[in-house]
Amino acid sequence: MxxxxxxxxxxxxxxxxxxxxxxxxxxxxxxxxxxxxDAAAEAERxxxxxxxxxxxxxxxxxxxxxxxxxxxxxxxxxxxxxxxxxxxxxxxxxxxxxxxxxxxxxxxxxxxxxxxxxxxxxxxxxxxxxxxxxxxxxxxxxxxxPVFTRDVFSYLAQGAQALHGFDPYAAGPVVLNDYPDLVQNVHPFWQNTPAPYGPLFLLIAKGVAAVVGQHMIIGVILMRLVLVPGLVLTVWALRGLVHELGGKMSVTMWLAFASPMTVVHLIGGPHNDMLMLGFLTSGTLLTLRRKHWAGIALATLAMAIKPTAAMALPFLVLVWAAHLPDEKWGRRFLKALAPSLGIFVGLFAALTWVAQLNLGWIVALRAPAMVENWLSAPTALGEIVHSLVRIFVDTPIGFYTIPARVLGGLVLAYVGVKQWLRSRDGGPDAVKRMALILFLTAALSPVTMPWYLMWGFVIATAMxxxxxxxxxxxxxxxxxxxxxxxxxxxxxxxxxxxxxxxxxxxxxxxxLLRPDPLGLFTTHHEDPEADKPVATR
Structure with a gap:
């Protein structure tokens, strides 16, 4: 045996x-x-x-x-x-x-x-x-x-823009005429594109640029190192969220941290979604555990990395409201909304002031929409219709992708409001619906990059x-x-x-489910204890 x-x-x-x-x-x-x-803890050890x-x-x-x-x-x-x-x-x-x-x-x-x-x-x-x-x-x-992306070079160049007095929300890295090493390594598609990121991330990128100058190799490594704490925060948060959302710890760790999406895309990229997810998952856990002020503050920091994290904040307000003692839901909601707005506005304004930036990210959010690929469901719909119509008449693809993207936005707004209203009782149910909306935000946006789908998925791994x-x-x-x-x-x-x-x-x-699914091997060694669980978590 x-x-x-x-x-x-x-x-x-x-x-x-x-x-x-x-x-x-x-x-x-x-x-x-x-x-x-105690037996479960001993089995895990x-x-x-x-x-x-x-x-x-x-x-x-x-x-x-x-x-x-x-x-x-x-x-x-x-x-x-x-x-x-x-x-x-x-x-x-x-x-x-x-x-x-x-x-x-x-x-x-x-x-x-x-x-x-x-x-x-x-x-x-x-x-x-x-x-x-x-x-x-x-x-x-x-x-x-960097692997499977060149985004990190854009991060370094945008940090250099802020460092040298250029507004990253007004122009792309091409304005850095005196720093050719920074500009030429940015993907040509993004050299004239303003930064769509929040003030906290640009402040971080500015700090990295100040340390590394035009030393791109050191810059890539340092950028990864300042983003990795987001993974550490996510590990801590998911260990708590698993207990709140009813998942299995080993499955969560396998999905969220060992997967190719994390190891190759988020770390190998690297992508600033790593840091955003750390703040967002931590804020979600703290809010569920009644540490509302800290939870909303961390979720605000997530938005200050990537503004799309704002989709989570209305759900966290409902979690807070559900913890309040008032019998009437409307009063509880207002009591949670007022301090939430105060935390959000105060913290976001402070970060914007410290970073010496403005609210230009709102306009800059249009920049990624220049990318057209079929990972975005609305864009895929527009491209399919265009391909069918082109059999009979040749018309610009924008005639189809633009209305489809508008339709995608309307669908997202409808589903988002519907799920928010169904989250009035707060608790884990509100967080599960929040994860769904974050996922749909990525899938129904005008552009969907592969790593965008991690926004809601990482939280959902705790289910x-x-x-x-x-x-x-x-x-x-x-x-x-x-x-x-x-x-x-x-x-x-x-x-x-x-x-x-x-x-x-x-x-x-x-x-994952079938050993040797192609039938390449005719014999398997049976292990009499293979089905016996040796760990309960």
């Missing part, structure tokens, strides 16, 4: 890399944590570590880090590689090899994540091993060139999930990373590549 510490090694050794029992897992089982007990799976994912992110030097969001003029022999990795066959290696690294990350998911679904690992795996996978990405839903989320997480090239260019209209990416993503999702 195997001891608990033998289970990961045996599971990792199964043919095809299967971490789960050879029998299929029930797809409709709802995953929740059992009530707290004794839970084994899937070292092989952790090592596999770490090897993947190390490959990502190394190959991104040639295939990622590389510098126009690299002070380390320069034009010497090593520069061949960024051209011709060298770049092809680097790109292939990067995708191999990503495949290893996905493989490791699926294996870890099998451990979680079979109850063989608890939350702490999952978090350890996520940390091991994330460390190489802290020092990697109870069915196994089949985890398979869908797993497939979607893999697919969304593959919608952009390693260098940050759109791949959504490369239909052959998208078809291959979709097929591989579905395979990853199905693999």
């Amino acid at each position: 195997a001891t608990p510490t033998d289970l990961p090694a045996q599971a990792d050794a199964q043919p095809g890399g299967s971490d789960a029992p050879s029998t299929e897992l029930p797809p409709d089982e709802v995953l929740r944590d059992p009530p707290e007990s 004794r839970a084994p570590l899937p070292w092989r799976t952790i090592a596999l994912g770490t090897a993947g992110t190390v490959l990502l880090m190394l190959s991104a030097v040639g295939a990622g969001g590389t510098l126009i003029h690299d002070p380390l590689i320069g034009t010497g022999p090593l520069s061949a990795i960024r051209y011709g066959h060298g770049k092809m090899l680097a790109t292939a290696t990067l995708y191999i690294g990503f495949a290893l990350v996905v493989w490791a994540w699926v294996r870890l998911g099998r451990h979680v679904l079979a109850g063989r690992v608890a939350a702490r091993p999952v978090l350890l795996a996520a940390v091991c996978w994330a460390i190489p990405m802290l020092f990697s060139p 109870a999930w069915q196994r089949r839903h985890l398979a869908i989320i797993g497939a979607l997480s893999v697919f969304l990373v593959l919608t952009y090239t390693p260098g940050g260019e759109d791949l959504l209209y490369d239909w052959w590549f998208m078809a291959c990416a979709a097929a591989l993503s579905v395979l990853a999702g199905v693999s």
Whole structure:
């Protein structure tokens, strides 16, 4: 009979890399944590570590880090590689090899994540091993060139604009004529685009720019390091939200922190959504725990990073109102609304004044709408109608995408108000509806970037999930990373590549529930203790 510490090694050794029992897992089982007990805490402390799976994912992110030097969001003029022999990795066959290696690294990350998911679904690992795996996978990405995006160069340039007296809300980085290294590394599409971010983030970017100057490599690393505390806050907050929303801790950690969307997109990017989510999740937890002033303040800080976090604030006001003793709902709402507005207006105004900015972000929010891709549901609808009409008559695509985007905004407003009104009782139900609206804000916006979908999803990871839903989320997480090239260019209209990416993503999702879904292996080693849970959280 195997001891608990033998289970990961045996599971990792199964043919095809299967971490789960050879029998299929029930797809409709709802995953929740059992009530707290001393036995559960002891089981978590004794839970084994899937070292092989952790090592596999770490090897993947190390490959990502190394190959991104040639295939990622590389510098126009690299002070380390320069034009010497090593520069061949960024051209011709060298770049092809680097790109292939990067995708191999990503495949290893996905493989490791699926294996870890099998451990979680079979109850063989608890939350702490999952978090350890996520940390091991994330460390190489802290020092990697940007991957699947070039947004970090825009962050650095916008910080430099604020530092050198230019209004980031009035003009794009192109105004930095005396700082060519900052401008030329920004994606050409965004060089003339004002910043759509809140005053707190621009204040942070200004500080980073003041430290690094035009040293872009150091700037990328430092920008990641100042955003990573957002993940730390999110870890802390989700541990509390799991108990409030009825989820399972190990599943939450696996979805929110070990997933390719977090490791590759949020950290490898990096994206400032990391910091926004830290403030938003922490503010949500504190509000649920009746620390209303602190909760609203943290949610305001989230909006001061990315203004779209404002969609959460009305729901948090309802949570506050539900905690008040007055019998009439209207009075409770007004008693919660007045201090909430005071906190929001006072804090946001103070941040705007300290950052020496204005409210130009309101107008600048139009900037991302210049991007057109079918990840945005309204834009996709407009493009489909345009494609059908074009069979008969050729008309500009804007005739269809603009009305569709207006329709998307109206749908979002209707659903948002409806869900808000249904959240009058506050509590966890209001937070669940808030997560839905944050998700729809990303999906129904004029433009949807893959990482935007994390806004509501990260909070939703603390809810109870069915196994089949985890398979869908797993497939979607893999697919969304593959919608952009390693260098940050759109791949959504490369239909052959998208078809291959979709097929591989579905395979990853199905693999969570079925060992060897393609039937490549005819024999599985049965582990008599594989179905026995060794951790209860």
